[in-house]
Amino acid sequence: MSAPASPQILAEGVDKTFRSPDGQEVVALHGIDLAVTAGEFVCLLGPSGCGKSTLLNAIAGFSLPTAGTLLANGRPVTEPGPDRAMVFQEYALFPWMTVAKNIAFGLEIRGEARETIDRKVTELLDLLTLTEFANRFPKDLSGGMRQRVAIARVLALDAPILLMDEPFGALDALTRRNLQDEVLRIWTEFGKTILFVTHGIEESIYLADRVVVMTYRPGTVKAIVPVTLPRPRDTASPEFNALKRRLTALVMEEQRRHEEDEARTR
Amino acid sequence: MTSGGGAAAKRLTQALLVPVAVLALWEGLSRAGFINPLILPSPTNVALRWWGYLSPLKPYDAAEGPYLTWLVSGELLHDAAASLTRVFVGFLLGGGLGLGLGLLMGVSNTVYRLMNPLVQILRPIPPIAYIPLAILWFGLGNPPAFFLISLGAFFPILLNTIAGVRNVDAIYVRAARNLGAGGLVMFRRVILPAAAPHILTGIRVGYGVSFIVVIVAEMIAVNSGLGYRILEAREFFWPDKILAGMITIGVIGLGIDTALNRLSSHLLRWHRSLESS
Numbered sequence: 001m002s003a004p005a006s007p008q009i010l011a012e013g014v015d016k017t018f019r020s021p022d023g024q025e026v027v028a029l030h031g032i033d034l035a036v037t038a039g040e041f042v043c044l045l046g047p048s049g050c051g052k053s054t055l056l057n058a059i060a061g062f063s064l065p066t067a068g069t070l071l072a073n074g075r076p077v078t079e080p081g082p083d084r085a086m087v088f089q090e091y092a093l094f095p096w097m098t099v100a101k102n103i104a105f106g107l108e109i110r111g112e113a114r115e116t117i118d119r120k121v122t123e124l125l126d127l128l129t130l131t132e133f134a135n136r137f138p139k140d141l142s143g144g145m146r147q148r149v150a151i152a153r154v155l156a157l158d159a160p161i162l163l164m165d166e167p168f169g170a171l172d173a174l175t176r177r178n179l180q181d182e183v184l185r186i187w188t189e190f191g192k193t194i195l196f197v198t199h200g201i202e203e204s205i206y207l208a209d210r211v212v213v214m215t216y217r218p219g220t221v222k223a224i225v226p227v228t229l230p231r232p233r234d235t236a237s238p239e240f241n242a243l244k245r246r247l248t249a250l251v252m253e254e255q256r257r258h259e260e261d262e263a264r265t266r
Numbered sequence: 267m268t269s270g271g272g273a274a275a276k277r278l279t280q281a282l283l284v285p286v287a288v289l290a291l292w293e294g295l296s297r298a299g300f301i302n303p304l305i306l307p308s309p310t311n312v313a314l315r316w317w318g319y320l321s322p323l324k325p326y327d328a329a330e331g332p333y334l335t336w337l338v339s340g341e342l343l344h345d346a347a348a349s350l351t352r353v354f355v356g357f358l359l360g361g362g363l364g365l366g367l368g369l370l371m372g373v374s375n376t377v378y379r380l381m382n383p384l385v386q387i388l389r390p391i392p393p394i395a396y397i398p399l400a401i402l403w404f405g406l407g408n409p410p411a412f413f414l415i416s417l418g419a420f421f422p423i424l425l426n427t428i429a430g431v432r433n434v435d436a437i438y439v440r441a442a443r444n445l446g447a448g449g450l451v452m453f454r455r456v457i458l459p460a461a462a463p464h465i466l467t468g469i470r471v472g473y474g475v476s477f478i479v480v481i482v483a484e485m486i487a488v489n490s491g492l493g494y495r496i497l498e499a500r501e502f503f504w505p506d507k508i509l510a511g512m513i514t515i516g517v518i519g520l521g522i523d524t525a526l527n528r529l530s531s532h533l534l535r536w537h538r539s540l541e542s543s
Contacts, residue, residue: 062440082446092441096459096536105455106445137536157445 006074007035008161008193009059014068016054028054029065030218036195038160041187043204043211044197045247047255051219052197056163059195060086073160082106085154089166091146093138099149100125100134106157124152128182144175148182155186162187164196168203180206184231201247205240206233211247216254217261223250307506316342316510341495342514349480349491350518352408356415357476361469363416364423368468371424372431372461373453385424393417393479397486411483418475426468430461463537466530473526477519492518 016029028051036042044052057063059072061080070077072084080086093102100121107117125131128148138146147167154162164183168176184207187194198204204211208227215222225247229239289309295301296308303311319342326336371378371385393414400410434457442456484493492515499507 060444062443080440080443082444084444086441086444088437088441090437092437094438094441094456094459095538096462105442105447109446109451139536139538153445 007071008038008040008073009034009036009195010069010071011035011055011059012069014055014058014065014070016051016058016063017066027218029058030220032068032219032221034212034221036193038193039191041184041194041196041207041209043208044195044214045199045201045204045211045251046214046219046222047199047216047251047258049258049261050214050216050254052214053165054219055214056086056165056195056197059161060084060163082110082157083159084161084163085157085159087147087150087154087162087164087167089169091138091143091150093146093149093153095138098135098137099130099141102138102149103152103156106153110157120156124156127155127186128152142175143171144179147171147179151179151183151186155190160193162192162194164194166197166199169198169200176203181232183207199251201244201251202235205229205243205247206235213247213250214254216257222254225250304503304505307509311506312509312513315504315506316513319507319510319514342510345490345492345495345511346514346518348488349484349493349515352411352415352483352491353473353476353480355408356412356480357419357473359412360416360419360476361423361472364420364468364472365427365465368424368427368465369431369458372428373457378428378432385421389421389425393475394482397482400483401487406487408488410487411480414483415476415479418479419472422471422475423465423468426464426471427461430464430468431457433464434460463534466533470523470526470530473522474519477522481515 011032011034014029014032015027018026018028020026032055034042034055044055046052054063058065058070059077061077061084064070064077077084094105097105103121103124104117107120112120121134122131125134128151130145130148130152133141133145133149138149141149150167168179171179180203183194183196186192196204196207205227211225211227213222213225214220225243227233227243229237229243234240292301292306293309296303296306296311301308307315320340322336322339323341324339326333330336367381371381396414396417397410400413404410404413438456438460439452442452447456480491481493484491485497488494492511496508496511496515499505499511
């Protein structure tokens with residue numbers, strides 16, 4: 001046995017406490033331990049309020065943990081950076097830039113040469129079948145197209161880690177499946193490490209090597225379920241459904257706690 | 267194609283119907299002697315007066331200079347040029363300061379907290395209320411006019427710029443930080459374009475106020491310009507010239523506003539909900 005490679009993302013005892021507007025302390029994350037190895041596809045699954053997006057934002061460097069250790073690419077996370085590229089649910093494309101300009105933005109900031117930028121943008125437009133939309137503005141694109149642009153924009157930076165925050169939550173089922181396949185293709189082709197937040201049980205089984213189920217407030221790791229089914233995965237197979245049943249039971253326990261809590265505060 | 271042309275013709279007819287009817291009624295009542303021409307001259311009289319106002323004062327004489335110079339030597343063009351120059355200078359001064367301070371107050375909470383109380387106290391004072399002070403400080407002539415027009419442009423642009431910068435959607439800032447942007451790049455390529463719809467609204471409103479203020483300032487402080495001319499016409503009991511001047515002011519105002527609207531539509535062609543004029 002060779003020594004295990006150091007994980008690409010490592011969380012040890014991560015806590016995150018917020019102060020809500022009415023002055024109460026809210027423990028969003030408590031004692032999170034998670035190690036994601038290089039090239040792994042991990043889904044964070046749980047109901048709203050389980051802190052899955054909080055964890056993702058902490059790794060992205062947008063809001064740092066209040067306690068614990070958080071390492072990405074072997075370095076402590078202190079601020080946002082292009083080594084941990086984020087795809088947002090709201091797309092977050094710059095509406096004043098064309099599709100091509102959005103994709104080029106990160107490369108321009110990095111100070112790449114014009115020819116390098118143009119070549120890379122052309123490649124990515126081609127990879128995500130966006131070529132004919134290169135000079136359109138985001139307002140002219142459908143939701144699925146926008147999310148393709150957002151993916152192309154982060155791929156341009158060659159980040160080893162992709163953080164995806166419910167990226168397909170706002171899309172219709174068929175577009176979502178299409179983009180899931182796209183992400184799997186990109187993941188296989190480029191060997192990225194992907195941490196993908198979702199509340200879709202089927203989505204997590206379809207995509208992930210491991211599904212991390214989180215508890216509702218405070219957010220902790222409830223269970224880590226490995227998915228070893230060969231890809232492309234058949235969502236109608238008995239094995240897939242067995243996993244689905246197991247994960248549904250785990251998530252629904254937390255969903256009930258979430259609903260009870262909502263009922264109390266109303 | 268034919269139906270499109272027909273619809274356009276119909277819209278044009280509808281648009282012209284009321285103005286033409288009002289003019290016809292006005293002309294008819296004037297000719298029938300129901301309206302005293304010293305109170306309200308007829309449209310044809312106003313039009314003739316306007317033509318006279320536009321035309322050169324003296325007949326063409328080759329010895330005095332080239333033909334083109336003679337052609338634009340009419341009073342109207344000189345007055346319009348004088349008014350527009352004042353608006354332009356005042357707008358650039360006041361708008362530039364408003365934009366600069368607005369960006370600072372939008373970006374920096376410290377500057378905002380320091381400056382906002384003063385801005386809120388001064389903001390409701392109409393620029394017209396500064397006229398006595400303007401004359402006391404700057405005397406007569408262009409300087410008080412520039413001062414008043416700058417004030418007119420300053421506040422709308424300042425307030426809209428502050429609102430624009432402070433309301434930039436946080437998601438753009440986060441996305442840009444994630445892609446490695448910071449400092450000047452963030453400001454120039456994210457904050458500024460995201461705030462542009464508000465800023466351009468401020469520019470249009472600020473220009474509108476400047477144009478009002480220039481006419482008032484010219485009635486008080488200077489001896490040229492469209493505002494001066496209509497006041498002068500009143501002293502000579504020339505109501506047709508007053509109206510000719512007013513129409514000129516209206517046409518120029520409309521022209522500039524249309525141009526600004528086009529410019530803003532072009533700059534904001536990426537924007538989801540383009541405000542129409």
